Amino acid sequence: MxxxxxxxxxxxxxxxxxxxxxxxxxxxxxxxxxxxxxxxxxxxxxxDSKDDLIGELFFYAKSIIFNHVSGSDDPSLDFKTRFFNYWNNLSELYLDRPEIQSFFEQFMISPFNTREIQNADSPWHDWNSNFFQEGIDKGILRNLSPDILFIMVIGSVNSMSKVRQNFSEKVAERGIDLNQLAEMTWDAIRKQ
Amino acid sequence: MxxxxxxxxxxxxxxxxxxxxxxxxxxxxxxxxxxxxxxxxxxxxxxDSKDDLIGELFFYAKSIIFNHVSGSDDPSLDFKTRFFNYWNNLSELYLDRPEIQSFFEQFMISPFNTREIQNADSPWHDWNSNFFQEGIDKGILRNLSPDILFIMVIGSVNSMSKVRQNFSEKVAERGIDLNQLAEMTWDAIRKQ
DNA sequence: TTAAACTGAATGAACGTTCAATCAGTATAA
DNA sequence: TTATACTGATTGAACGTTCATTCAGTTTAA
CATH class of the missing domain: 1.10.10.60 (Homeodomain-like)
Incomplete structure (x- = not known):
């Protein structure tokens, strides 16, 4: 690169x-x-075109996320701590740079998200596969495919961030504590 | 109406x-x-305009979801069963009518999703508040606000459906079983 | 001097919206 | 019964605007 x-x-x-x-x-x-x-x-x-610009933005934004989350991971810590670090890092990144979260939300469900782009190599996805596989191997996480654990976690962080971003007034006025979602998600993926 | x-x-x-x-x-x-x-x-x-059409579409689509999910709920069943019925009903609706899921994904993050629309009465939201409050009162669900339980569940169904819809090839080729997300989400909201 | 980068006015296609004309159906009058 | 008038939904060509893209001319850097 x-x-x-x-x-x-x-x-x-x-x-x-x-x-x-x-x-x-x-x-x-x-x-x-x-x-x-x-x-x-x-x-x-x-x-080449506006489409091309948006396509490049996808890889650009994904590399920012990848660097931020993987760069802050400390494999010497226990896995539960690593998971909450992961959650907090990603959550903070989306809070600091809402444009990245917003771009992803839009891109994923847009016609720009072509099969070609989906099939491109993704260091972010590979890193996640390894991360969750470690948790499985250590006997901490459910014995499911790392992909499904990844989907669960990334889906939760995304919906938390989406609510935080698009419904900020409602969240404040009802006193909703979105951080509780991290604990809940941990219970969703850990071995029961 | x-x-x-x-x-x-x-x-x-x-x-x-x-x-x-x-x-x-x-x-x-x-x-x-x-x-x-x-x-x-x-x-x-x-x-009146294209904007108006899309705004009306939002209420139209939401009423379809509300009718489908609330209409299939049987309060005489035990709560865990009701939760899985909820999940399956919504999941099936999104599978049968992906255009509804797709519309919501787009609408929520679009400029059409105005404060005015967010503040409009929502039978769907009210029904969910009651649903999750029942689970809390019965001592089955975590003692959190029904809103946060709603966010957790709806976020999971949405990301499951989004993956199913936008990454169908990847899901098939890797043999990912998205139904596992229902069980995981249950563990996220139930009293530990 | 030369190649590359840069500028911003010009181009033309695409779009939301308008509106004069049409038409099917219904009421009125002889 | 039959001819005429009326109604309001429907049509689709036309309008004005917006926008991605182009390109002829200018600046920059080596």
């Missing part, structure tokens, strides 16, 4: 921020260009 | 089906009209 040109990164980050507030289709190329401080035409030096 | 005019319902169902495949912005009014077998202008007899 060669380093991303500075201006290319600038355009990606700018697009990410705008997509959170306006959605894919609410972000004209002209808006992304202006926000990044470049001319509309310049974007086409770095990307 | 007065009954929906036949042609209005036709347009709603037609739009629902198209939105699943093309997304909100991939469905021109002309396409929805053609699919419903009416002229473009006719849609404006029943809806």
């Amino acid at each position: 060669e380093p991303i040109a500075e201006k290319k990164k600038l355009i990606l980050e700018s697009a990410l921020a705008l997509i959170k507030d306006h959605g894919f289709h609410g972000c004209p190329m002209s808006m992304m260009a202006k926000n990044a401080g470049v001319a509309a035409g310049t974007i086409y030096t770095y990307f | 007065e009954p929906i005019a036949e042609k209005k319902k036709l347009i709603l169902e037609s739009a629902l089906a198209l939105i699943k495949d093309h997304g909100f912005h991939g469905c021109p009014m002309s396409m929805m009209a053609k699919n419903a077998g009416v002229a473009a202008g006719t849609i404006y007899t029943y809806f």
Whole structure:
């Protein structure tokens, strides 16, 4: 993975921020260009099309998540602690950078999420498979496929973050404590 | 709630089906009209605008879910059975009518999901509050707010359905059994 | 000097919405 | 009964706008 040109990164980050507030289709190329401080035409030096830009954003955002979560994992700790670290790291990342969470929510259910992209190598997925397999091998997690444990956990973090982001007023006004979902999810995946 | 005019319902169902495949912005009014077998202008007899149509679709889809799930609940059964019935009913509805699941995924994270709509009365939410409160009162579920239990369960059903819908090939090829998520979610909400 | 990057006005396709014209069905009048 | 008028839903071409993309000209850097 060669380093991303500075201006290319600038355009990606700018697009990410705008997509959170306006959605894919609410972000004209002209808006992304202006926000990044470049001319509309310049974007086409770095990307073939808007579709291409959004496709690259997916890999860009996924690598941020991967680096953040895997980089903070300490395999020498006991597995339960590692799980809560995982949860908190991902949760905090989504809180600090809601544009990443928002982008993923939109991308996953959009027509941009093609089979080709799904089949691409994913260090993030591979890392998760290993992570949950370790928990299984240690006898801490249910003896299920690591994939299903991954789906359970990532689904919970995602829905927690989605509620936090899209229903913040309701959460505050009803005094809902979303952190309880971490404990609940742990009970969902641990060996009973 | 007065009954929906036949042609209005036709347009709603037609739009629902198209939105699943093309997304909100991939469905021109002309396409929805053609699919419903009416002229473009006719849609404006029943809806003020495309936004209005999508807003009405939200309440329409939610009422389908509400009727399906609440209508199949049998309060005389023990709570665990009722939970698995709930899960299976919702899961089957999403399987039979993926356009409903797809619409909700898109709507929730879209700008259409306004505060005004969030604050509207929701029989579906009220029913769920009661449902989970019953489980708490019976001493079967964790003593948390019914809202957090609702978020946990609905989040799991949604991510299960999303994976089933958007990653069907991956699921098949890896032999992932998504039904295991029901059991896991039960362990997440039941009193430990 | 030259190649690459950059600019932003121009292009044309696509879209939501409008509206004058049509038409089927119903009421009215002879 | 029959001819005429009326009603309001329906139609689809046309309008104005928005937007992704292009490109001729300009700047930058080596």
